Amino acid sequence: MLNEIFRNIFRFITLVLVQVLIIKNVELGRFINPFVYILFIIILPFETPKWAVLLMAFVLGITIDMFYDTLGLHAAACVFIAYVRPGILKLFSPRDGYESGTQPTIQYLGVPWFLSYAGILVIMHHLILFYMEIFRFSEFFSTFLRVIISAGFTLILIVVIQYLFNRQKEEE
Amino acid sequence: MRSLLLFIWKHYFFFVFLLLESLCIYLVVQNNYYQRASFINSSNRLSANVLETATDIRQYFYLKDENENLSKENAELRSRLLESKLVSINDQHTVNDTTLHQKYTYTSAKVVSNTTNRRNNYLTLNKGSNQGITKDMAVITNTGIVGRVKDVSENFCTVMSMLHSQIIVSAKVKKDGSFGPLTWDGGDYEYVTLSDIPTHVRLVKGDTVVTSPYSRDFPENIRIGTVDTWERKSRENFYTVRVKLLTDFKKLTYVYIVNNQMRKEQQELEQKSETDKE
Structure with a gap:
């Protein structure tokens, strides 16, 4: 249990640093803004209390906001996906429920399951983030394009990061 | 009253969400109007320190250019030194103390x-x-x-x-x-x-x-x-x-x-x- 908490704290710090030090500085054009830090919320263990997920998402979002100078924006998007996460998990649950002690990762549940589960959360996060950033509907379609393309990139990066972490675990 | 508390307790998840989300939206709106007044931004100590360290590291990648400039300048300065030596030799017949002064x-x-x-x-x-x-x-x-x-x-x-x-x-x-x-x-x-x-x-x-x-x-x-x-x-x-x-x-x-x-x-x-x- 304690081990799990430390692993998550480590993951939190690593993902924030990767986001603000590397991805923030890589400019791939106007439409591609991946946000991989939400991987932290996506792969929190199943048993994590729901309110704890909300609070952690809030802290994560505020931390990212500090670096992006967008107070509240990322926090709002993160809190929202933390709120819908239990529902999505229920929607995709196997017939006999999730095994205890597992995490919603590729390692435990396979690529198709993870892609559909994470895909929904990523798209929701990006929708809220980009539309709240614009704060008007006049650029509806260009913003929508940004959401879709960025979400695609975020998903690819999330899957790549998952494989990197998994390989490490196998070596251990 | 008791039933209301019970209702909130039963749906605490939704209310925590509502609380946090409205806090976020409040922050976003407030930030839009009073951007300068908000204190959680990149100039605060934590994020400023991290970003400064990152900039310091990034500067290492420009060291090569910087070195080239410095060596060019060194060469130029050295040539100037040589010049000034020649001048003082040429002028050695005239008694002029200032030639040796900086x-x-x-x-x-x-x-x-x-x-x-x-x-x-x-x-x-x-x-x-x-x-x-x-x-x-x-x-x-x-x-x-x-x-x-x-x-x-x-x-x-x-x-x-x-x-x-x-x-x-x-x-x-x-x-x-x-x-x-x-x-x-x-x-x-x-x-x-x-x-x-x-x-x-x-x-x-x-x-x-x-x-x-x-x-x-x-x-x-x-x-x-x-x-x-x-x-x-x-x-x-x-x-x-x-x-x-x-x-x-x-x-x-x-x-x-x-x-x-x-x-x-x-x-x-x-x-x-x-x-x-x-």
Whole structure:
């Protein structure tokens, strides 16, 4: 249990640093803004209390906001996906429920399951983030394009990061 | 009341979500209206420290360029040393103590702030009276002149940039030594104006313009720029020359402040002669 908490704290710090030090500085054009830090919320263990997920998402979002100078924006998007996460998990649950002690990762549940589960959360996060950033509907379609393309990139990066972490675990 | 509490307890998840989400939205809206007033932004200590460390690391990647510049400059300085040695050997017949004295000393300084888009542009450097900087010292870089010190505080000084309406530097065309005042007309930040060049001088585009020996503050032969175009205004016997500056004023980072140690002596002597005339 304690081990799990430390692993998550480590993951939190690593993902924030990767986001603000590397991805923030890589400019791939106007439409591609991946946000991989939400991987932290996506792969929190199943048993994590729901309110704890909300609070952690809030802290994560505020931390990212500090670096992006967008107070509240990322926090709002993160809190929202933390709120819908239990529902999505229920929607995709196997017939006999999730095994205890597992995490919603590729390692435990396979690529198709993870892609559909994470895909929904990523798209929701990006929708809220980009539309709240614009704060008007006049650029509806260009913003929508940004959401879709960025979400695609975020998903690819999330899957790549998952494989990197998994390989490490196998070596251990 | 009790049933209400029970209801909230039953749906606590939704209410926690509502609370946090409305806090976020409040922050977003407040931030949109009072961006400056909010205190959680990138200038606070935690994120500023992280970002500063990242910038420090990034600077390592530019070390190669920086080294190249420094070695170039070293080579140039070394050649100047050699020159000065030759001069003192040539002059050994004349008994002149000053040949062995250091006339100019250089202080390296970092540009803290800089503008190029105003009519009167100033730079701020991180050296001041504590480092021996006084008013009217010349400021140069390895590519050319920058300006003249205007005001000095304990650890900083402001510099009237070459891009200022009131700066005048005595300059000459290197190949034949004809000189005139150099000013800035306020247009393009890459060009300055050299006036009073006699019409018999055969100018060629690309001729080097350097500081003249008549300047009290600037050492002689500091490069300024190259001749771009010239024109003769009607009923004048002089050319007005447009000079392209060698220094890119938008990219200034490190400069040298030049201290002419004989400036005071020269100035006092000249003043004496002036008053004698009257």
